[in-house]
Amino acid sequence: METTSKVPEPRAHSLSVAPMMDWTDRHCRVLHRTLSARALLYTEMLTTGAVRHGDRARLLAFSPREHPVALQLGGSEPGDLAEAARIGEAEGYDEINLNVGCPSDRVQSGRFGACLMREPELVAECMAAMGAAVKVPVTVKCRIGVDDQDPEESLFRLVELCAQAGVKLFVVHARKALLKGLSPKENRDIPPLDYPLVWRLKRERPDLTIVINGGIGSLDEAEEHLRRVDGVMLGRAAYHTPAILGDVDRRIFGAGGSVDPFAAVAAYRDYVASELARGAHLAAMTRHMLGLFHGRPGARAWRRILTVEGVKAGAGLEVIDQALAVVSGLEAQRVARGLEAGEAA
Known part of the structure; x- marks a missing residue:
């Protein structure tokens, strides 16, 4: 039987809104900020190539009112990620996050996203390079595994190696990614979620900050998870029913009233x-x-x-x-x- 513990004191990661391609652009993030002053917001994933060579004014611009806001990167080359992280820090982002969870074919062809679950040593090398390049926190968003991997082995090994590289915070989508035969949309619902595995990760690594993600649709559910992990990341629930964020500051952070x-x-x-x-x-x-x-x-x-x-x-x-x-x-x-x-x- 799972044991519960006292809900920890809230920090920005106690409730965050997931990076979602084509959705969490700067306009979306400002809307979400009108509903919650404290939730951590994430950009859409940007590739290292786009950050390094693209139109930064268009891709990286954000309103000061968005803070705290994190930049999510996609890539697998340590030097490129370090350079992109430096650019993100210079632009004013509060955190740099590496995507190790997106299952799309386009992402796989670029050797980043969820397929990196198969290369934990490379992910750790990337995180070490990013951490050495910037002073803001560098974090990982990952799955519990891909395809035929044993999640108990794949997740814990990735976390262990990245922790050795200096990573302190992990956002874990509590579902495997099936890279063959399923679309990104199907990968949001198949296979089943394994919340207990993420809870166990926190029990076994109390020194790390563990944020859980995947299928969480209400603040009631979020509060239950917060008895076992450090934070909850909302995805589609926050986008499709953004009014849910209007109670976040009061219920999760214990500060301020509700915003209708x-x-x-x-x-x-x-x-x-x-x-x-x-x-x-x-x-x-x-x-x-x-x-x-x-x-x-x-x-x-x-x-x-x-x-x-x-x-x-x-x-x-x-x-x-x-x-x-x-x-x-x-x-x-x-x-x-x-x-x-x-x-x-």
């Missing part, structure tokens, strides 16, 4: 206005807001207006205001009905 979706829209609206003035397209920002009112009156209308009107040429703040007016009106009706029911009782 209406307050988040008000805060994000100012950011949207500034980005529109710089030439950004409205849909690039509102696409991250679609699930904000999930489960509340008007959620469908909210999504429809943002989706249909937000992509039109010249679309501006009036689209957000129109969608919000519908949701606000239905919310007011719901409250009024509740008051009437209370008076009748």
Whole structure:
């Protein structure tokens, strides 16, 4: 039977939002920051080649309000990773993370991501090079294994070698990656999660900071995991239903009150206005807001207006205001009905 322990004092890694390709761009991260002042945010994975040779102003720029924010890198050449880490630190990122978990074919062909679970010595060499290059923390996000690997062996060996190289924090997606025959989407649900293995890793390596990831859909679940590990990373739940982050500071960090979706829209609206003035397209920002009112009156209308009107040429703040007016009106009706029911009782 698994034993539980007292929930540790919260730090930034107590609750983080996963790096998600095509989702956690700088606009998304600002929206998430309006909901939680303390959760750690991650960029999408950027390859070392993109960081070293690409348009840094476009790829690496972020708003100061995003802190704490980590840069996730993809690569397997120690020298390249060290250089990319130095660039990330110079840009102001609070942490540099190495992706050892992405299962996509494109990533595998570049010899990084989850396939590196088969080369733990190389991963440790990469982490040592990155750690020597920067002063900010360097961390690993990994799977428990790939394909026919024994997770008890693959995970613990990777962690041991990287710890010897100076890594103190590991984010573990508690599921194997099956690199042959499954798409990245299927790899998010198959094979089954093995949370107890990650809990055991923390028990056996109390000196390390262990963050668990994979299939965690609520703050109730997050709080249960925090009795066994140091942190929880939310992925799709945070993106598709971002309002879940509005209770993070109060419930996980024990500081501040809850932030409701209406307050988040008000805060994000100012950011949207500034980005529109710089030439950004409205849909690039509102696409991250679609699930904000999930489960509340008007959620469908909210999504429809943002989706249909937000992509039109010249679309501006009036689209957000129109969608919000519908949701606000239905919310007011719901409250009024509740008051009437209370008076009748």
